[in-house]
Amino acid sequence: MASIRVADEPAFVLHSIPYKETSLILDVFTRQYGRMALIAKGAKRPHSVLRPVLQRFQPLLVSWSGKSELRTLTKSEWVGGTPALVGDALLCGFYLNELLVKFLAREDEYETLYDHYMATISALSEMDTGSSRLEQILRPFELALLQETGYAAALDYCVESNASPIEAEKYVYQPERGIRPWQADDPGHWPILSGRALLEMAAGNFSETDTLLESKQLMRFLLGLHLQDQVLTTRQILIDLKKI
Structure with a gap:
C-alpha cells in the first residue's frame, strides 16, 4: 500500500x-x-x-x-472563530464527541454530519450561560447522527401509507421499519408521536414545546436501542441533571 x-x-x-x-x-x-x-x-x-x-x-x-x-x-x-465551550455547553460538547466515537466507524466519509457537528459546536459556543436552549441545539444533531449512520428512518414518511404523516394523527416508531400509525396493542416502550411533531422534527424545527418533548422521547428510545449496554458517561450526567 x-x-x-x-x-x-x-x-x-x-x-x-x-x-x-x-x-x-x-x-x-x-x-x-x-x-x-x-x-x-x-x-x-x-x-x-x-x-x-x-x-x-x-x-x-x-x-x-x-x-x-x-x-x-x-x-x-x-482556524479560529469559535469561542471556548464552558459550563453546560462544554459538557454537551463532550457528549457529542462520545456519540461520534460510538457510532462512526473509522475512515467513513460523513461530510453532512461534519457540517452538523461544526454548526452545533458553534451554537453551543454562542449560548448564554444558564440557557434553556440545550435541547433545541442537541436534538437536531442527535437526529442527524442517527439518520446519517443508518440508525433512524425518515420521520416524514409513513411506511404503511407511503405518504407524509397527517398532523392530527398518532404514530409510533417501529424498530427496523420506521413511522407507522399507532395501534392500541403496540408495545408500550415504542414512542407515540404526533404527525405534527414528526413533520417539524423532519424539517429541523424544534422550537415548539410539544415537539421538543416528543423528540426527547424518540431520541432516548433510538439511542438506547442502538447503544444497547454501552453507557455514555456525559449523556448519563446530562440526563441526571435534566439537561437532555
Whole structure:
C-alpha cells in the first residue's frame, strides 16, 4: 500500500491519549475522511508547536501522511472563530464527541454530519450561560447522527401509507421499519408521536414545546436501542441533571 499524504483537511479533535513519553494518539473527525487515528509525535513536549493547537471543540486544518491505520500528523493549524465551550455547553460538547466515537466507524466519509457537528459546536459556543436552549441545539444533531449512520428512518414518511404523516394523527416508531400509525396493542416502550411533531422534527424545527418533548422521547428510545449496554458517561450526567 502506497503512503498517502493529505494536506489542510478540516477537522476537530474528538479524543486523545498519551503515547510513549512525548506523543499523543488523536481521534479526529475530518470532513472528507471521517474519523481518523493520528499520532502527534512530540506533542506533549513543553515547546511543541502542536501542543497549544490540538484542543477539542476548535476547528483545525490538519495534514497527515502514512499507509497504516495509524497515520502521522505532520501539521495542525488553528482556524479560529469559535469561542471556548464552558459550563453546560462544554459538557454537551463532550457528549457529542462520545456519540461520534460510538457510532462512526473509522475512515467513513460523513461530510453532512461534519457540517452538523461544526454548526452545533458553534451554537453551543454562542449560548448564554444558564440557557434553556440545550435541547433545541442537541436534538437536531442527535437526529442527524442517527439518520446519517443508518440508525433512524425518515420521520416524514409513513411506511404503511407511503405518504407524509397527517398532523392530527398518532404514530409510533417501529424498530427496523420506521413511522407507522399507532395501534392500541403496540408495545408500550415504542414512542407515540404526533404527525405534527414528526413533520417539524423532519424539517429541523424544534422550537415548539410539544415537539421538543416528543423528540426527547424518540431520541432516548433510538439511542438506547442502538447503544444497547454501552453507557455514555456525559449523556448519563446530562440526563441526571435534566439537561437532555
